[in-house]
Amino acid sequence: MRNITKTFGTIVANDNVSLDIYKGEILSLLGENGSGKTTLMNMLSGIYFPDGGQIYIDGKPVSISSPREAFDYGIGMIHQHFKLVDVFTAAENIVLGLEEKGRLDLNRAGEKIRKICDTYGFDVDPEQKIYNMSVSQKQTVEIVKVLYRGADILILDEPTAVLTPQEAEKLFAVLRNMKKDGKTVVIITHKLHEVEEISDRVAVLRKGKYVGEMITSQTNAQEMTNMMVGREVILNIDRPEPVNPRPRIEVKDLTVRSSDNVLKLDEVSFTANAGEILGIAGISGCGQKELLEAIAGLQTVESGSIRYIEDDGSSESLIGKDPLQIASMGVSLSFVPEDRLGMGLVGSMDLTDNMMLRSFRKGRSVFTDRKTPKKLAEKVVDELEVNTPGVSTPVRRLSGGNVQKVLVGREIASSPTVLLSAYAVRGLDINSSYMIYNLLNKQKKNGVAVVYVGEDLDVLLELCDRILVLCGGRVSGIVDGKTADKNRVGMMMTRLGGGDFE
Amino acid sequence: MFDIISFIPRAIVQGIPLLFGCTGETISEKSGSLNLGIPGVMYVGGICGVIGAFLYEQHAGGNVSAFPAVAIPLLACLLGSLLMGLLFSVLTITLRVNQNVVGLAMTTFGVGFGNFFGGSLIKLTGSDVPSIALSATSQYFSKALPFAQGTGVFGKLFFSYGFLAYVAVIIAFITAYVLKRTRTGLQLRAVGENPATADAAGINITKYKYLATCIGCMIAGLGGLYYVMDYASGVWSNDAFGDRGWLAIALVIFTLWRPNIAVFASFLFGGLYILYLFIPTGTDLAIKELYKMLPYVVTIIVLVITGMRNKRENQPPESLGLPYFREDR
Numbered sequence: 001m002r003n004i005t006k007t008f009g010t011i012v013a014n015d016n017v018s019l020d021i022y023k024g025e026i027l028s029l030l031g032e033n034g035s036g037k038t039t040l041m042n043m044l045s046g047i048y049f050p051d052g053g054q055i056y057i058d059g060k061p062v063s064i065s066s067p068r069e070a071f072d073y074g075i076g077m078i079h080q081h082f083k084l085v086d087v088f089t090a091a092e093n094i095v096l097g098l099e100e101k102g103r104l105d106l107n108r109a110g111e112k113i114r115k116i117c118d119t120y121g122f123d124v125d126p127e128q129k130i131y132n133m134s135v136s137q138k139q140t141v142e143i144v145k146v147l148y149r150g151a152d153i154l155i156l157d158e159p160t161a162v163l164t165p166q167e168a169e170k171l172f173a174v175l176r177n178m179k180k181d182g183k184t185v186v187i188i189t190h191k192l193h194e195v196e197e198i199s200d201r202v203a204v205l206r207k208g209k210y211v212g213e214m215i216t217s218q219t220n221a222q223e224m225t226n227m228m229v230g231r232e233v234i235l236n237i238d239r240p241e242p243v244n245p246r247p248r249i250e251v252k253d254l255t256v257r258s259s260d261n262v263l264k265l266d267e268v269s270f271t272a273n274a275g276e277i278l279g280i281a282g283i284s285g286c287g288q289k290e291l292l293e294a295i296a297g298l299q300t301v302e303s304g305s306i307r308y309i310e311d312d313g314s315s316e317s318l319i320g321k322d323p324l325q326i327a328s329m330g331v332s333l334s335f336v337p338e339d340r341l342g343m344g345l346v347g348s349m350d351l352t353d354n355m356m357l358r359s360f361r362k363g364r365s366v367f368t369d370r371k372t373p374k375k376l377a378e379k380v381v382d383e384l385e386v387n388t389p390g391v392s393t394p395v396r397r398l399s400g401g402n403v404q405k406v407l408v409g410r411e412i413a414s415s416p417t418v419l420l421s422a423y424a425v426r427g428l429d430i431n432s433s434y435m436i437y438n439l440l441n442k443q444k445k446n447g448v449a450v451v452y453v454g455e456d457l458d459v460l461l462e463l464c465d466r467i468l469v470l471c472g473g474r475v476s477g478i479v480d481g482k483t484a485d486k487n488r489v490g491m492m493m494t495r496l497g498g499g500d501f502e
Numbered sequence: 503m504f505d506i507i508s509f510i511p512r513a514i515v516q517g518i519p520l521l522f523g524c525t526g527e528t529i530s531e532k533s534g535s536l537n538l539g540i541p542g543v544m545y546v547g548g549i550c551g552v553i554g555a556f557l558y559e560q561h562a563g564g565n566v567s568a569f570p571a572v573a574i575p576l577l578a579c580l581l582g583s584l585l586m587g588l589l590f591s592v593l594t595i596t597l598r599v600n601q602n603v604v605g606l607a608m609t610t611f612g613v614g615f616g617n618f619f620g621g622s623l624i625k626l627t628g629s630d631v632p633s634i635a636l637s638a639t640s641q642y643f644s645k646a647l648p649f650a651q652g653t654g655v656f657g658k659l660f661f662s663y664g665f666l667a668y669v670a671v672i673i674a675f676i677t678a679y680v681l682k683r684t685r686t687g688l689q690l691r692a693v694g695e696n697p698a699t700a701d702a703a704g705i706n707i708t709k710y711k712y713l714a715t716c717i718g719c720m721i722a723g724l725g726g727l728y729y730v731m732d733y734a735s736g737v738w739s740n741d742a743f744g745d746r747g748w749l750a751i752a753l754v755i756f757t758l759w760r761p762n763i764a765v766f767a768s769f770l771f772g773g774l775y776i777l778y779l780f781i782p783t784g785t786d787l788a789i790k791e792l793y794k795m796l797p798y799v800v801t802i803i804v805l806v807i808t809g810m811r812n813k814r815e816n817q818p819p820e821s822l823g824l825p826y827f828r829e830d831r
Contacts, residue, residue, distance in 0.1 A: 045702075047701075047702065066704060067701065067702050067703065067704045068704030071704060077702075079702070083696070083698060083699040083702040083703070084696070084699060085691070085692050085695045085696045085699055085700075086695070086696070086814065086820065087695060087814050087815055087817075087820075088688075088691075088692070088695070092688060093699075095685075095688070096688060096689065096692050096699070096700070096703045096705070097689065097692075097700065097703025097704040097705045098685075098703075099685075100685075103683075103684065103685070104683065104684055104685045104688060129814070131814050
């Protein structure tokens, strides 16, 4: 790829980027949020068309104007958000868009799929519907889809963001098999330990520009981060000693069923202390969301108790109170869903209006007060380095990381006594993530009980004082953040108590 | 005494326009286009057929022959509905205007269009009743199969309809097969479910949406044609087609987007539509009016039931009603 440029309106996503990808290697593409990694790869896979520059394959200049042409050149991309049709079976999704001769024969396609699976060590049932699959199964279908088309170059956009450590290991094994088979793999990520583990070479983008590349074995996490961010960054997460921890929220035997009567939480008990960060680990869908929502009053509780304990030791039940009452007691929920906007922020409203969502009930006048929220918005933008044209920009226009900063910033600004935060760093780059960690730590020092639901085990282990591990809606165990072992926690996530798989 | 032998054929002829509309709308919805303009399209299809037949009868004078009498109204109807389909497609697919707004506007437009030209034709003929009769061409549309005579009850139930009725059933079954079993159908469904996925798989979204919407409109337009030329024996009077177009759209949901089910469901709806004629109610007109509500009551009940069922396959196409723009962020 030579001198590639792509702009969206006035935003330059890629500026004169030149990148070489060699046959039979695993290349990591590193960069902060909004640095243009995905855009660059989308141009290679035909989703976007470059505004300037030229792509060469095997020395020949090519023009890739549609995904179909990309397939013809043997390029296949696995997107961060899976491109699968939920109501189709795996086989139907895999043959979708292929112009094979003859009539549609799903049985023959199924056989071919099984053969590919055997070659690389996948496990896919061609007859299974996508909506019945776990995230990692869906990802496997995506990879098989690309291989089915005979791709030689695979591009994976943040493939491990949604996987447990064990699943990620399995994926890496498959990728190494492909490399052995002579295929080229490009992996977009911002988890440095993965870069070190899997890739041969690493290329770095910063703010749409190409910064440089390194042989993975000759570099280290610190150097890569500095290149990504463009300055020295301290890579350790602080874990200040908890100040005077005392129980704040006490959950006992909490049981929750979803509306279609599936057991989501089963007799969960724990205590969240003020001045401490309690981490919650678990594979997606094992009840973290329901737990936080139950505390915030958004979930109907079947049985059990949730008590809020004041500093003087008196306690009050949270069950039966509506979300507004609970929020006014200082319990604040910031949940970052997969699409980042679904809960907490309104995409088409601007920063100020989103700040007002918390404060519009205050004051006695008929008219709402816009000045204070505006000041607050400006303060959040300023302190959290939100990258936005102004406070009157609709939130939807901001990049994912900036949206999250706005959400977390607002929740913290309401000076809560309990801060429930789920996936606060979902999809964020290193620099922004660390900023969020520091914010959480600051709250902890102020004596707030912080509950942190996270996906990245490494972070949970570094940041949290204690970690509650959920498995299928039950408490698999509570471990000390300082002494816990990553593999052990990973085991506990998939199996109650973390026993061995025998 | 309830006369089932004469009830069933009446129910079927009532159901045929619904079946055309339902099949057309299903194809359109499978591509993600919620075309609420179908009632209007059916009006336009009907009146275009009438205009074609009228011009032909004027031209031919007394000697009307079979082929042009069928071909001219048919082509006029298809052309009219195709233009409506193109209008909808350009507005919603290329310009990404809200589908509901365009659809409702097109229904209003189509009904007005039909009544305007219907009214003009009635004026031209100078007839004293507010309707226009095209019996010469109509007889070719409503001609029953030649061997229908003399086969008794069986013949009356199965062979007593004009050719368009059989066309409707055949189109519905072909559509069902294409949607379920062929590559084209798979890709069309993918476009309606998740256009971004289909796009990444190299499917031409715009092409599929345009074709599905236009073909859907043309099929629906035939429903209007059948109604005037066969069911109403070539008599056009303003607003006679009524709200059958809306019933056709309700039928799409009732049949869970499956045209093969629609064949039978449309006959059921047709039966409900005329049930009041067959149930002895005496002279009490109020009770008749209550029976006329039946199709709508059933639709509401069905909507409630389908709303409660949660099976994923029975849900509407996921991106139904949403425009697609590849570089949308």
